[in-house]
Amino acid sequence: xxxxxxxxxxxxxxxxxxxxxxxxxxxxxxxxxxxxxxxxxxxxxxxxxxxxxxxxxxxxxxxxxxxxxxxxxxxxxxxxxxxxxxxxxxxxxxxxxxxxxxxxxxxxxxxxxxxxxxxxxxxxxxxxxxxxxxxxxxxxxxxxxxxxxxxxxxxxxxxxxxxxxxxxxxxxxxxxxxxxxxxxxxxxxxxxxxxxxxxxxxxxxxxxxxxxxxxxxxxxxxxxxxxxxxxxxxxxxxxxxxxxxxxxxxxxxxxxxxxxxxxxxxxxxxxxxxxxxxxxxxxxxxxxxxxxxxxxxxxxxxxxxxxxxxxxxxxxxxxxxxxxxxxxxxxxxxxxxxxxxxxxxxxxxxxxxxxxxxxxxxxxxxxxxxxxxxxxxxxxxxxxxxxxxxxxxxxxxxxxxxxxxxxxxxxxxxxxxxxxxxxxxxxxxxxxxxxxxxxxxxxxxxxxxxxxxxxxxxxxxxxxxxxxxxxxxxxxxxxxxxxxxxxxxxxxxxxxxxxxxxxxxxxxxxxxxxxxxxxxxx
DNA sequence: GTTAGGG
DNA sequence: CCCTAAC
Numbered sequence: 363x364x365x366x367x368x369x370x371x372x373x374x375x376x377x378x379x380x381x382x383x384x385x386x387x388x389x390x391x392x393x394x395x396x397x398x399x400x401x402x403x404x405x406x407x408x409x410x411x412x413x414x415x416x417x418x419x420x421x422x423x424x425x426x427x428x429x430x431x432x433x434x435x436x437x438x439x440x441x442x443x444x445x446x447x448x449x450x451x452x453x454x455x456x457x458x459x460x461x462x463x464x465x466x467x468x469x470x471x472x473x474x475x476x477x478x479x480x481x482x483x484x485x486x487x488x489x490x491x492x493x494x495x496x497x498x499x500x501x502x503x504x505x506x507x508x509x510x511x512x513x514x515x516x517x518x519x520x521x522x523x524x525x526x527x528x529x530x531x532x533x534x535x536x537x538x539x540x541x542x543x544x545x546x547x548x549x550x551x552x553x554x555x556x557x558x559x560x561x562x563x564x565x566x567x568x569x570x571x572x573x574x575x576x577x578x579x580x581x582x583x584x585x586x587x588x589x590x591x592x593x594x595x596x597x598x599x600x601x602x603x604x605x606x607x608x609x610x611x612x613x614x615x616x617x618x619x620x621x622x623x624x625x626x627x628x629x630x631x632x633x634x635x636x637x638x639x640x641x642x643x644x645x646x647x648x649x650x651x652x653x654x655x656x657x658x659x660x661x662x663x664x665x666x667x668x669x670x671x672x673x674x675x676x677x678x679x680x681x682x683x684x685x686x687x688x689x690x691x692x693x694x695x696x697x698x699x700x701x702x703x704x705x706x707x708x709x710x711x712x713x714x715x716x717x718x719x720x721x722x723x724x725x726x727x728x729x730x731x732x733x734x735x736x737x738x739x740x741x742x743x744x745x746x747x748x749x750x751x752x753x754x755x756x757x758x759x760x761x762x763x764x765x766x767x768x769x770x771x772x773x774x775x776x777x778x779x780x781x782x783x784x785x786x787x788x789x790x791x792x793x794x795x796x797x798x799x800x801x802x803x804x805x806x807x808x809x810x811x812x813x814x815x816x817x818x819x820x821x822x823x824x825x826x827x828x829x830x831x832x833x834x835x836x837x838x839x840x841x842x843x844x845x846x847x848x849x850x851x852x853x854x855x856x857x858x859x860x861x862x863x864x865x866x867x868x869x870x871x872x873x874x875x876x877x878x879x880x881x882x883x884x
Numbered sequence: 885g886t887t888a889g890g891g
Numbered sequence: 892c893c894c895t896a897a898c
Contacts, residue, residue, distance in 0.1 A: 788892070788893080789892065789893090790892095791892075792892095812887075812888090813886095813887090814886075814887070814888095815885085815886060815887085830886075830887090831886090831887090831888095831892085831893090832892075834887080834888075834889095835892070835893095838889085885898105886897100886898080887896100887897085887898080888895100888896090888897085888898100889894100889895095889896090890893105890894085890895090890896105891892100891893075891894075891895105
């Protein structure tokens, strides 16, 4: 207990909540607000026509997407129509990159309502509802284990220091950096695995659902004999799955922006992959070339579309009700504090674990280049979740073992238990989000710096990719970050307020530790 | 299994 | 993030 601790936290997500629904334009139900945050995004992708359809731009597009949304503005109220231009380009540039930083946090306050709107359309139709709850003007708005939203007000000694004007810089667009495959350290295994010259990291997108987002092709100019020509895609915009955001009316606009930003980032960073539609039909075979798929054909309007889909691998308890399986979601809140989720609270992610609510819920597992596998915690049923409605209407299976496993097996030469990381495989880098930092700081403030297991249990109990060692390491880097000048800091900017709390908590607990030692010595 | 600290 | 000594 020390000054900085906030023992009594205030829940204030109730009465004055403002709901902002964001839906893709295809939705039948009209959302209160529609968003088009990618109106101007263009992605020029030069892909050899022989490249596999889904090989080509899974990552770059999302990377770009992610980068573009860095400057998320405000709602425009227009529908987010996706436009894709396909043009010919002689460049032989490999547009594909490696694994982008995958922001993979799963926040408790982001959850999925899973409202579905079955449609006949062969293309995207199912909408995903993202629920984001921001307490007060905080970015994170984490819930404590007592289920209350936390209001954070630093009340440390150096309270005179006002450092909350970080909103401007937090909008910084982090440039995409080409990185090596973590999963393939020291070897070009990945390149061998994938037939395309284009690198990719996802192997889980061959059997996704057609849902949520879609794109349209605005034009194409491809010569008849385009064997060796590249197809240039210019994606004007992507539609995003529905976002369901809950935020107090007293929250600031900046807070709203950040909240949306975080939700979108979460979606794009980890929750989605890109699917490709040709004439309304989903292209599943990643190994097909564009030529084979017809993308590089001359016919002008073959109906090429890119869709953003949820990852089909959702970690759910095997006992999950069917409604869960039908829900093309991957973020499910267990928080009772997340009001309005009564219809969906049956979606229990974890079979085991504590009954308490923890601030961050994670469902993904994350090793680069693989779609399955939990890191850390074991013994949970991991059921791949597939929505095959669009492309395989005859499939009535709610939970199916996707056929992608075939492909995956073809690509992964070793027999490994799907779900277990390759031995010696380095874990994917997962930068801590501000929200995660917030949760960490809060937990450390309460528990101290020497009880990382408790910190983990308290704040990251359901985030399986964050081990207590990770948290300890993160704290280490946070302390370091807080001590260096802002100019020297890299990555997603951590609000100064948080860093101040880090220093304060660190100082306090260091002092406590010293006292303890002194006592033990004497 | 956890903690702590260097790599 | 990884590795590992120390507990």
